[in-house]
Amino acid sequence: MATQRKPRNLNDLARQANVTAATVSMALRDSPQVSVQVREKIRQLAAEQGFTPRAYNRCPRTERSVRKQAHLGPVALLLSQEGSGNNPLWGIREDPILGPVLPVILERFNRYGIDYACLAPAEAKENPALLNAYNGVLYHNDLKGWTLPEQVPAVQIFGWERMLPRQDRITANDDLVAELATSHLTRSGVKRAVIIWREDMVQIPDHPRIVRFIQRMKEAGVPVTPMPFSREDSGVTSRFQKFLESGDDRVGFFAFNALCGVKLYSTLDGLGLWEKYSREQVVICDKSLMLSNFYPHPAVIDLDLPAMAAKAVELLVWRLANPDLPGSLLLQAPRLIEPGC
Numbered sequence: 001m002a003t004q005r006k007p008r009n010l011n012d013l014a015r016q017a018n019v020t021a022a023t024v025s026m027a028l029r030d031s032p033q034v035s036v037q038v039r040e041k042i043r044q045l046a047a048e049q050g051f052t053p054r055a056y057n058r059c060p061r062t063e064r065s066v067r068k069q070a071h072l073g074p075v076a077l078l079l080s081q082e083g084s085g086n087n088p089l090w091g092i093r094e095d096p097i098l099g100p101v102l103p104v105i106l107e108r109f110n111r112y113g114i115d116y117a118c119l120a121p122a123e124a125k126e127n128p129a130l131l132n133a134y135n136g137v138l139y140h141n142d143l144k145g146w147t148l149p150e151q152v153p154a155v156q157i158f159g160w161e162r163m164l165p166r167q168d169r170i171t172a173n174d175d176l177v178a179e180l181a182t183s184h185l186t187r188s189g190v191k192r193a194v195i196i197w198r199e200d201m202v203q204i205p206d207h208p209r210i211v212r213f214i215q216r217m218k219e220a221g222v223p224v225t226p227m228p229f230s231r232e233d234s235g236v237t238s239r240f241q242k243f244l245e246s247g248d249d250r251v252g253f254f255a256f257n258a259l260c261g262v263k264l265y266s267t268l269d270g271l272g273l274w275e276k277y278s279r280e281q282v283v284i285c286d287k288s289l290m291l292s293n294f295y296p297h298p299a300v301i302d303l304d305l306p307a308m309a310a311k312a313v314e315l316l317v318w319r320l321a322n323p324d325l326p327g328s329l330l331l332q333a334p335r336l337i338e339p340g341c
Contacts, residue, residue, distance in 0.1 A: 013051055017042050025106045026118065073115030075316065076131060077105070078124060078139035097140050100288070101157060101309035105138065108313035124148075136320050138312060142203050153323045155316040157308055160204050163327050168315045172303045173331040178212035180336040181254050181283045184299050186220045188280040190252035193217055194243065196227045196264050197256035209285065213254055222252070229263065240267050252281050258288035265294055279339050287337060299338045308332050 010021040017024065019038065027042040045051075079098060109116055121139070124130055125146045131137065137154040142161045148154050154167040163169055185193060195213055202210065214224045225243060229236045244251060253268075255261035261284035268274040268282075278296045287302035311330060319325075 013042070013046060013049070016049070017045050021103065021106075025110070029116070073113075074134050075109070075114055075116040075320075076119045076124070076134040076137045077116050078119055078121045078137060078143075097158060097305060100305035101140065101312075104306045104309035105313060108310055112313065112317055114313075114317075136316055138316050144203060153319045155312050155319060157312045160208060163329065165327060166319070166323060166325070167327045168319055168329070169327070170308050170312050170315060170330040170332060172209075172308075173333055174208040174212055177209055177285055177301055177303075177334050178216050180301050180334060181213055181285070182216040182220060184283050184336060184338065185217070185252035185254070185281065186222065188252065189250055190222060190281055191248040191250045193222055193224045193252035193254060194227045194240075195224055195254045195256070196229065196260050198260055198263070199228045199230050201256065201259070202228070209256065236263065237267050237270055241271055244271075244273070250281075251277065253277060253283070255282070255284040255286075258284065258286035258290045260284075261286060261288075261298070261300075262290055265291075265298075283336075285334075297339045299336060301334045302337055303332060303334050 010024045014021040014024045019042070023038065024042055027039045028046065030039065079102070108114075116138075117134075119130065121143055125143070128149055131149065131152055135153065137148060137152055138157075139148075139154065140157040140159075142159045147161070147164065148167065150164045151166070154164075156167065156169045156171075158171045159169050160171070195210060197207075197210065210226070214226070217224045227236075227239065227243070253264055255264045264282070264284070265274060265278075268277060275296060278294070278298045280299075282298035283301065284291060284298050285301045285303070287300045287304075291298070291300060311332075315328070315330070
């Protein structure tokens with residue numbers, strides 16, 4: 001009978017536990033983001049297999065020098081706005097950013113030897129004193145209805161609200177996003193367009209990705225109809241059908257992100273129109289696994305979220321080593337991937 005080999009890394013143990021490597025990493029760190037049952041299952045399996053995580057002591061010279069310059073932990077990870085602790089990665093399925101960035105963040109934390117703990121934004125909002133236990137914070141998206149204390153060194157992935165001192169941000173260049181989407185759709189000869197987003201994802205009324213797309217399309221002579229929807233919105237299909245029947249058939253579609261792209265796909269598919277429009281007249285702002293099964297493939301704007309996550313951890317290391325310097329803003333340049341490329 002074949003024996004199961006001892007797991008050599010997180011991926012090996014994850015396969016045996018039938019979970020992701022990120023879940024294994026957080027379970028072994030006793031993260032509250034993983035349910036008690038899953039934590040116990042993974043810890044028991046690790047003990048039975050004699051598995052211990054790598055210490056990551058061997059690292060490039062630049063990383064060794066950083067460790068000498070600053071104490072790199074603990075860091076608080078504010079990972080999601082909502083979800084249930086019963087889900088090993090609560091919020092990850094409902095968050096188009098968290099899925100691509102979380103594994104990169106955890107890998108880079110291990111590489112730099114950064115101690116961290118997961119903290120729900122709602123907890124930190126309710127009791128800001130919890131943040132006093134951490135040397136820094138890494139989070140994504142603007143926080144709903146509150147801001148971190150100004151004295152807290154922090155790095156944010158995505159965000160549009162006013163930045164605070166000692167807090168850094170890496171986010172998409174929405175000017176370029178709007179330019180790429182406009183260029184693709186106008187080259188496709190559209191005469192009118194729709195932009196679709198989910199209301200709870202757009203946390204500011206004048207989101208630059210939406211505003212600038214509408215402005216650029218207007219400058220190109222193409223009117224844009226905003227089409228926001230809510231999480232449980234059952235009227236999207238009828239609104240789309242009414243819009244499509246109301247004017248010129250040469251329509252362009254721009255989805256705010258991958259989840260909105262899925263909604264757009266299912267809506268058009270339900271109307272029997274996906275194949276008619278998707279090759280040239282649909283642009284989705286995300287390169288995500290959620291979109292990989294779409295065929296014909298739409299054009300997508302790749303924000304390179306894993307690269308943003310890696311850069312965010314580098315920013316955090318820099319911020320911990322230089323806590324009193326002014327905050328910095330880094331813009332990630334997107335690229336358009338068209339069907340057939």
